[in-house]
Amino acid sequence: MDKKTLSRDGTPIAYDSTGQGPAVILVSGAMSTGGSMAPLAAALADRFTAFVYDRRGRGESGDTAPYAVQREVEDLAALIGAAGGEACLCGVSSGGALVLEAAASGLPVRRAAVYETPFADFSEEGAKERAAYTENLTAALAEGRRGAAVELFMRLAGMPDEMIEGARQSPMWAGMEAAAPSLAYDNTVMGDGLVPRDRLASIPVPVLAVAGGASPEWLREATRAVAEAVPRGSYRSLEGQTHMVDPNALAPVLAEYFTP
Template sequence: MSTEPTYHTATSADGTEIAYYVQGSGPALVITHGSIATSDQWLPATAELSRDFTCYVFDRRGRARSGDNAGYSIQSEVEDIRAVIEAAGSGASLLGHSYGALCTLAYALQHEVEGALILFEPPLPVFGAVAGPKLEDYRAAIAAGDNARALEIALVEFVGLPAEAVPHVKQTPLWDAILPLAPTWTRELEQIDALGPDIDRYSVLSDKPTHLIGGTGTTPFLIESVRRLNRTIVGSTITELPDLDHFAHLADPAGFAGAVRQGVRTEVPS
């Protein structure tokens, strides 16, 4: 039976306190969550993953139990991941979701990943800028204190949901959880678009243990990001989850955990 999570903190390079929970036993798996999320969103998945891994799941800076700093870039996130990896110890595998997967990729470009690198739907700008000019509309809604309007813009313009699907999202428990986190998305969208269209930069990860996960029911640019990375990182493997989307870890925790296990077994043989 999986253990209950225990809560801890680590200090990042700029002095920011990064909170994380630890759950399970076995090889270390450090999990970096995505935008408008917290570590708590991963509790259903880590209840499954903790049977095989010691999961280290942290609140990214600026949300929930973690601190923040006025200066921000994706490099800040790299240092936060590094702080949690140091707590996890040698041999850790890394799992990143959405923007957290971009942060994890940035870490892997700078540091050796001793275990497997697992990437779940990173939002690469494969069809052009993810936010583009619409980021100004999002920024204006946040400045006006209208987080709901900002999220409506983001879900349609950035994520690619049909407008008619937004009312359904508002009826889910997820909506109330993400609403107060909307302001944190602005700086992350800026960082995503600043990456530019060069996917080839990730080819240096070729022949290193890398596994991609995507849902066939997700938005087109996200599944294309997964497939294009799989082609770019030679030797990487891929799991496509039938009919699941960007929240597969919530909709089907057991199935998602199986995809992670498959990636680690495939990439890091015993």
């Protein structure tokens, strides 16, 4: 990350920008840094100034205790300031929950988009799984068992044991353990794991909720529920896409939606 801005509490937030045009800030999900959003930023750069950043507690950004969702909203406020005072926002996975909260908080957001925010309303036993995950994650992090915390997240995301074991043996595992405390941040942003309909009803700006046509039905239904809860919400499905969306499939949809 080439640049830094200071959030309201003094935490440095590292970011990069590419392209020219109206500002679009891309918000990553759990266990991700701003670099994970770089391909999407590159795909938008011909029409927008696309910003990627390391959320607090990961990558090159700082961290300041105690954590609160409002601090991450303030991080976005600082980035919007660096972008010229107004921006569109796009959040992927749990980053979408942060984008929705930022839009509801009255930041100068022109339009917002979210891709498959994993609210568990339509997942079988979803609410119970989220509650158990929260309890176990809190215990693992309190006891310093970062590897166990990463495993819990990977299982919540539906990864099989053999994939988790392969990750444990890979060079990337040390970095995943280093980022493990930020899992608590994403979990807090997601609240109780259910669509926050009352909060979404207060969002004054247009919101596009996008899902992959090949994603599980519960994720598609959760995405549609977000669109229905926002007064100026709309829904879009991307044929053939999954939760690991192809940036080149998502970028044209965002570009059309964000173009003034």
